[in-house]
Structures are given as C-alpha cells and as structure tokens.
Amino acid sequence: MNHDRSRDLYDRALSVLAGGVNSSVRASMPYPFFAERGDGAHLVDADGNRYVDYVMGYGPLLFGHDLPDPVTAAIQQHASQGPMYGAPTEIEVELAEFVTRHVPSVEMLRFVNSGTEATVSAVRLARGYTGRDKIVVMQGGYHGAQESTLVEAGEDPYHTHPSSPGIPESFAEHTIAVPFNDEEAVTEVFSEHGEEIAAVLTEPILGNTGIVHPVDGYHRTLRDLCDEHGSLLVFDEVITGFRVGGLQCAQGEFGITPDLTTFGKIIGGGFPVGAVGGRAEVVEHFTPAGSVFQSGTFSGHPVTMAAGYETLKYAAEHDVYDHVNALGDELRAGIRDICEEHAPEYTVVGTDSMFKTIFTREAPEAFEGHCEAGCTQRETCPRYDICPKNSADVNAAATDRWERVFWQEMKERGIWLTANQFESQFVSYAHTEEDVERTLEAYKEAL
Structure with a gap:
C-alpha cells in the first residue's frame, strides 16, 4: 500500500498538533494513516487505500459510516x-x-x-x-x-x-x-x-x-x-x-x-x-x-x-442487534479456530459486537469445550485457569507483538484494527458475511 500522502500530512501535523494527533490512541508506528471518508463498513485513507473498518470511531458507529x-x-x-x-x-x-x-x-x-x-x-x-x-x-x-x-x-x-x-x-x-x-x-x-x-x-x-x-x-x-x-x-x-x-x-x-x-x-x-x-x-x-x-x-x-x-x-x-451480534459470534468463533491451529496460546475475547485477540503466552492442555465465541470466564472451559482475569493478565501478554507485527500485517491486508493490544474492536450494522470471511483469511495469513 502507498501511504505517501498520509506521511506528508503527518509531517505537517507534527508542527501544529501535539504528537501530530488529537487523541493519543490515534498514533501508530511509524505514523498513522489519515482518513478521507467512510463507506459503510469501510474506511478510505488519504492515499485511496480501502480498509474493512473494525475501529468504528472507537465504538460510536453502531451503523458504520452510512447512517440510516x-x-x-x-x-x-x-x-x-x-x-x-x-x-x-x-x-x-x-x-x-x-x-x-x-x-x-x-x-x-x-x-x-x-x-x-x-x-x-x-x-x-x-x-x-x-x-x-x-x-x-x-x-x-x-x-x-x-x-x-x-x-x-x-x-x-x-x-x-x-x-x-x-x-x-x-x-x-x-x-x-x-x-x-x-x-x-x-x-x-x-x-x-x-x-x-x-x-x-x-x-x-x-x-x-x-x-x-x-x-x-x-x-x-x-x-x-x-x-x-x-x-x-x-x-x-x-x-x-x-x-x-x-x-x-x-x-x-x-x-x-x-x-x-x-x-x-x-x-x-x-x-x-x-x-x-x-x-x-x-x-x-x-x-x-x-x-x-x-x-x-x-x-x-x-x-x-x-x-x-x-x-x-x-x-x-430493526434487526440491528441480531445482525451485529451474529457477525460478532461468527468472527470470534472463526478467529478461535484459527488460533487453535496457528497460535493455541492466544485467547479470543469479546461478546455481542465487541472482539479482540489477546496474545496470551500459555496454551491449555485440551481444546474441547472451549468458549466458542469469546472468553466468558466459564469455569468448565479448559482455558479458564489461564485466560485473562484482570488487567495484569492482559499486560503480561505479548502486547508489543500486536502493534509491532500483527497490526501492521493486517493493515497491509486491508483490515483496520485498533493499533494496540488493549482497545476493543467493533462490528457494525454495515459489516457483511463477506467482510468477516475476508477478515478471517487475513488472520490466517498474519498469524
């Protein structure tokens, strides 16, 4: 992907905005891309690159970028x-x-x-x-x-x-x-x-x-x-x-x-x-x-x-919550299956239309009976004793790998996730089955 215009805009921003941004979480390595417009479940940056957007303004955009x-x-x-x-x-x-x-x-x-x-x-x-x-x-x-x-x-x-x-x-x-x-x-x-x-x-x-x-x-x-x-x-x-x-x-x-x-x-x-x-x-x-x-x-x-x-x-x-929650379940379940095969130590978390993958460091001894669509702290789950229970458990994960490697790989595949390990990601009413399938393919490649 070409990011020349975003880089130029960031250079300009650094001279007039503290850190080049107006909210700390918008900063990313080596520099953030600058948004130009939203389109349904997608975001287009200043260089014309198009992403499936799971940041959704950090949560407010229940419908995506196109309002009813x-x-x-x-x-x-x-x-x-x-x-x-x-x-x-x-x-x-x-x-x-x-x-x-x-x-x-x-x-x-x-x-x-x-x-x-x-x-x-x-x-x-x-x-x-x-x-x-x-x-x-x-x-x-x-x-x-x-x-x-x-x-x-x-x-x-x-x-x-x-x-x-x-x-x-x-x-x-x-x-x-x-x-x-x-x-x-x-x-x-x-x-x-x-x-x-x-x-x-x-x-x-x-x-x-x-x-x-x-x-x-x-x-x-x-x-x-x-x-x-x-x-x-x-x-x-x-x-x-x-x-x-x-x-x-x-x-x-x-x-x-x-x-x-x-x-x-x-x-x-x-x-x-x-x-x-x-x-x-x-x-x-x-x-x-x-x-x-x-x-x-x-x-x-x-x-x-x-x-x-x-x-x-x-x-x-309308069927807004049925739609976003069903896609959230499908996305988390798909990521869980991918992690089980490629990164069994990772924990998929979230509920309804929220999701994230925590790069935890310890794999369970068995996988049968896992929480199917995100960790719910179910005591009968094989991962229960090692899944994150508090912020210290999340901080002990491989948090640097998310921003340094994984987030970059997903961005290059046209999937925009939050830039750090900690912020939640969101499914919107504008997301589709096709978006979920594309995202899961990107996860397979990036992991």
Missing part, C-alpha cells in the same frame, strides 16, 4: 435550524425518555459532552451525595482522562499514584484500585475503608484492557458491598452502553442494577456526547435541583440529541 435515512434526516433538520441555543429543546427530552424506558437502572439523566465528562460528573455526584471522598476503581479500568481515575497501584497494592504527570498526589490519595474479578481484594478494601467509600466505579466488562469478562458473581459482590456500606455502585457503560445487551445495556445482560451509569459513544449517534443516569434520588443532587454543580455550554446539543434518539429508535425497530 431517519438518522441523517434528523441531523440535517436540526443542523439547519441553527447551531445551538443555550436553551432546552424537545429532542433532549425525547432521548432521555427513550433511555429511561429501556435501561433498567436509569430514572433520570444529565447529558454532557463526552464519556470523560460523564465519569468526572458521576464521581463528583457520588461524593456529593454520600458526603464521602474515596472511590474504588479497577486496576486497568479506563474512565476517561480525569484526575480521579488516572492512577496506578504502588507497592501497597491498594495505594495509588497518579499515572500521568500533571496530577497531584492528593487526587490519587482518594482513589483505591483493586484487581478486577478479585472478590477477596475488594472485600478487604471495604472492610478497612467502607465508611469512607463514596462509590465503586467499574466497567461491566473491561473494554479498554483487552476485553475482560467478569467472573460469575463478581458484580453481585460489588452490589452487596455497596449496599452494606452505603456506597454507590457506578457502571461505566461508555463502551458497552447500547452495544452489549442491546437497549438494556450490559447491566441488563448481567442482571445487576447500579445506582449510576455513565454513557457515551452510541448514545450520541456518532456525535460528541456523554450522559450520567441513575436513580432519581441521586441524580437530582445535580444543580439546579440539588447542590452538586454540573453545567456545560454544549450539553444536550440538539444535533447530537437528534442523532442519538434516531439511532436508538432505529436499533429498536
């Missing part, structure tokens, strides 16, 4: 009526009503502008509601670029330090990080700090660290501990919201009801968005109804609200 006619019409209508108003609109009420009808835990919402802003607001709300300061997070979980959760464990496994320069140690002092899927660890933390903990903040499925499913009963343990100690359980469904579990989101699939949920990506139909939803008793503590300050110039932007509302309506009225 009702979504496009709503976007055009609201854009033509004016950029924005600084006043409430009917469309934001309609989107909120739709979400509260379908997501089990959500009685009330506050729309914001990004997933990061949603989790920042949720943490502030939890602290304001409970009058406590400490937040429990999962090691390797990702909740946006915010000071309270950009932390890493120190020598004391539960004492955290900032994971980025520019964050004072005092922020990390109030954040406790525990390993995902470790019931003993989180129980010990609550035993020592229970009366100080405002909330547990977790993704239902770790989606930014290779996709890690919860073991059976883990979320129930979190729910019980929060109830026992008067803390809030906050699910970060920025990635999983309206992708895993359909319109009920991952919490519906797992049968767990959090106190608060953060949303982003799909809820805005491909436009910048975030939201905090949950029990009305808690959400009403946001100003002006309560005293926890939250505000934003572009919150509830009418074009975003229209795109989100029509996206979710279209998904509810």
Whole structure:
C-alpha cells in the first residue's frame, strides 16, 4: 500500500498538533494513516487505500459510516435550524425518555459532552451525595482522562499514584484500585475503608484492557458491598452502553442494577456526547435541583440529541442487534479456530459486537469445550485457569507483538484494527458475511 500522502500530512501535523494527533490512541508506528471518508463498513485513507473498518470511531458507529435515512434526516433538520441555543429543546427530552424506558437502572439523566465528562460528573455526584471522598476503581479500568481515575497501584497494592504527570498526589490519595474479578481484594478494601467509600466505579466488562469478562458473581459482590456500606455502585457503560445487551445495556445482560451509569459513544449517534443516569434520588443532587454543580455550554446539543434518539429508535425497530451480534459470534468463533491451529496460546475475547485477540503466552492442555465465541470466564472451559482475569493478565501478554507485527500485517491486508493490544474492536450494522470471511483469511495469513 502507498501511504505517501498520509506521511506528508503527518509531517505537517507534527508542527501544529501535539504528537501530530488529537487523541493519543490515534498514533501508530511509524505514523498513522489519515482518513478521507467512510463507506459503510469501510474506511478510505488519504492515499485511496480501502480498509474493512473494525475501529468504528472507537465504538460510536453502531451503523458504520452510512447512517440510516431517519438518522441523517434528523441531523440535517436540526443542523439547519441553527447551531445551538443555550436553551432546552424537545429532542433532549425525547432521548432521555427513550433511555429511561429501556435501561433498567436509569430514572433520570444529565447529558454532557463526552464519556470523560460523564465519569468526572458521576464521581463528583457520588461524593456529593454520600458526603464521602474515596472511590474504588479497577486496576486497568479506563474512565476517561480525569484526575480521579488516572492512577496506578504502588507497592501497597491498594495505594495509588497518579499515572500521568500533571496530577497531584492528593487526587490519587482518594482513589483505591483493586484487581478486577478479585472478590477477596475488594472485600478487604471495604472492610478497612467502607465508611469512607463514596462509590465503586467499574466497567461491566473491561473494554479498554483487552476485553475482560467478569467472573460469575463478581458484580453481585460489588452490589452487596455497596449496599452494606452505603456506597454507590457506578457502571461505566461508555463502551458497552447500547452495544452489549442491546437497549438494556450490559447491566441488563448481567442482571445487576447500579445506582449510576455513565454513557457515551452510541448514545450520541456518532456525535460528541456523554450522559450520567441513575436513580432519581441521586441524580437530582445535580444543580439546579440539588447542590452538586454540573453545567456545560454544549450539553444536550440538539444535533447530537437528534442523532442519538434516531439511532436508538432505529436499533429498536430493526434487526440491528441480531445482525451485529451474529457477525460478532461468527468472527470470534472463526478467529478461535484459527488460533487453535496457528497460535493455541492466544485467547479470543469479546461478546455481542465487541472482539479482540489477546496474545496470551500459555496454551491449555485440551481444546474441547472451549468458549466458542469469546472468553466468558466459564469455569468448565479448559482455558479458564489461564485466560485473562484482570488487567495484569492482559499486560503480561505479548502486547508489543500486536502493534509491532500483527497490526501492521493486517493493515497491509486491508483490515483496520485498533493499533494496540488493549482497545476493543467493533462490528457494525454495515459489516457483511463477506467482510468477516475476508477478515478471517487475513488472520490466517498474519498469524
């Protein structure tokens, strides 16, 4: 493939943009290709190269790059009526009503502008509601670029330090990080700090660290501990919201009801968005109804609200989830078969329309009875004892090989995957059986 124009654009970008990009994950070796346009499930770069796209904007593009006619019409209508108003609109009420009808835990919402802003607001709300300061997070979980959760464990496994320069140690002092899927660890933390903990903040499925499913009963343990100690359980469904579990989101699939949920990506139909939803008793503590300050110039932007509302309506009225989940199952099962033959130590992960291959280093003794379409932490699976249970297990995989070798090989074969081992990949409504077959052929060659 020729990438001359992308290289030239990157050289220009380096002189005016920090690192040549506007989001760290867009950087890749030796330089990123620059997108020109999307076409269904495909992306065309500045040099005219065409790829099957599984990045899908890092999750928001449930339909791919071609929006259904009702979504496009709503976007055009609201854009033509004016950029924005600084006043409430009917469309934001309609989107909120739709979400509260379908997501089990959500009685009330506050729309914001990004997933990061949603989790920042949720943490502030939890602290304001409970009058406590400490937040429990999962090691390797990702909740946006915010000071309270950009932390890493120190020598004391539960004492955290900032994971980025520019964050004072005092922020990390109030954040406790525990390993995902470790019931003993989180129980010990609550035993020592229970009366100080405002909330547990977790993704239902770790989606930014290779996709890690919860073991059976883990979320129930979190729910019980929060109830026992008067803390809030906050699910970060920025990635999983309206992708895993359909319109009920991952919490519906797992049968767990959090106190608060953060949303982003799909809820805005491909436009910048975030939201905090949950029990009305808690959400009403946001100003002006309560005293926890939250505000934003572009919150509830009418074009975003229209795109989100029509996206979710279209998904509810058509076979969107049946289609994307079936293709996701087919893709993961196919990759699993390829790995079994060519790289038996690797673990295929994901559910519904999310997928990834973790370059784990240890193969099981037997293969019969494996999870057929992605690791679900099933105890009877031969791989159960060696499949990733937390971020440390993912980090111990051959993560450098993904970016240095595998991602490059797949890109040259016209398959665009996320550039590192950790980010999730996504199937869209625009993907086809032919796309899956082409992808599996590329996997065989690249592995």
